[in-house]
Amino acid sequence: MALLKRSSQDRDPEGRMPLMEHLRELRNRLLIATIAVVVGIIIGWIFFDPVWSFIKEPFCATPQAHQLRSGECTLTYGGIFQSFFLTLKVSALVGVVVSSPVWLYQIWAFVTPALYRNEKRYSVAFLAIAIPLFLIGALLAYYIMDTSLAILLGFAPSDTVAVIQIDEYVSYVLIMLVIFGVSFELPLLLVFLNVVGVLSHATVKKHRRTVVFLMFVFGAVITPGGDPITMMALAMPMIILYFAAELFMFLRERRAPAGEDFSHLSDDEASPLQEDSGPER
Template sequence: MARRRDPEGRMPLGEHLRELRARILKSLLAILVGAGVSYAFFNPIWSILRRPYCQVHQPHSIATTANGCGDLVFSSVFDPIIWHLKVAAIGGILLASPIWLYQLWAFVTPGLHKNERRYALQFVATAVPLFCGGATLAYFVMSKGLQVLLNFAPAGTVSLISIDHYLTYILAMLLIFGLSFDIPLLVVLLNRIGILSYRRLAKSRRISYFLAFVFSAVVTPSGDPFTMLALGVPLVVLLETATQIARIHDARKARAPAATAYAHLSDDEPSPLDLSTG
């Protein structure tokens, strides 16, 4: 007999852990399917992923290919297999982003009121384009970040960049930029459910912007100033956009008639009675 879910989302710790495990397994399965599809299109995906590296001018590279790309090296007989699997994994994560982002939301929603769970579709419909937008920005700034780093190489040195390190760098950049672009969406959702007000967001605006740049400096894998600014500036713009959305939402909420004062209550929760006019 299936166990009935608590309408308020309360459950023992063991059930929370089982719920988390189920969500993770669904996300991994979706990524695995996406990776299988990406593996079938390995050559065009690898060509796209390699392009930022080809745009880097490398005076210290040991050799260049016919199209001007510096050589990427490997030192193990198993590296080509790992190389194919990593490229497939990158494609799988991007293709499955709508599913694992939804699973992330679905794990949070049991603790929300019924009228707050309607934000699920809005969350996924907004989170996926933001994630893809961040990943796209990362793709276009990677060549600049690599160029800055390689320019520090002194004369008389040779760059031997391994395929494994390069793919790790790409995966980190795509995930960090993509997930960072979803942070302002979390701010909007916390405002919608009454946890963060516009007044609090406006009061902490300066510290939020400062922390956004600190966050960008810490999480970017290259650590160069260009990549930090490439993430920090859009993140500040998105945070300000989230703050203005919160301002509009709180203003509408303040103008709402008194009859909607109990709109936050669930359908089966009684509103308080006013006995002062009895």
């Protein structure tokens, strides 16, 4: 911890950190984040049984889950070490989620000194919105997963029995949770690009129809099963968030001072210079 305090003080007059101090701070923050994840994995290992009951619930809601043993939800495994690696995989997932406040803070604390004050304000807001958006997307994936599984498994002939292995099912669950969670972050990325001046509302509005069409294509391609329920469950919230992001861009640009809008200038046209006493850190 002493290294972390010293690294934030040993800067040159312009606020830059020497390279060795920068690397030392990175090493310490990675160490703290790693310890936090390991502690989270241990917690996940201890509470594996309730977590596993939560994970397998969507499969247990399907008729195919009770084909091997009537009245009991049954998954299979086909290797000596598969059960061990399953426990490790689920514990690692719990560890990353439980320790997320720690490693997210370490990332934030490492990046913050290089940002201007207004950039820090925006990045805090984005971080505060990004985490709930990811969780909402993951929860949506969880609650439609039983319907998605029922559709996918329902294509099998009636005289067959579904023998779903644990590892295959857990991989499917993790893929669904990550895909939905990350997809819900894409509209926020558009807002971020607009705030930093890379993407204008006029550009987003111009390509609106194409983007909406591509979201449906993305929902059909990226979901593991490709069933229409999962595709619509992913595409429709993304479209709603896309329109919300576009509305934010419109309102932000409308309220922005005229001197800050250079979207009408060509790439070869110089923008007016403004005297400044120096970047505000």
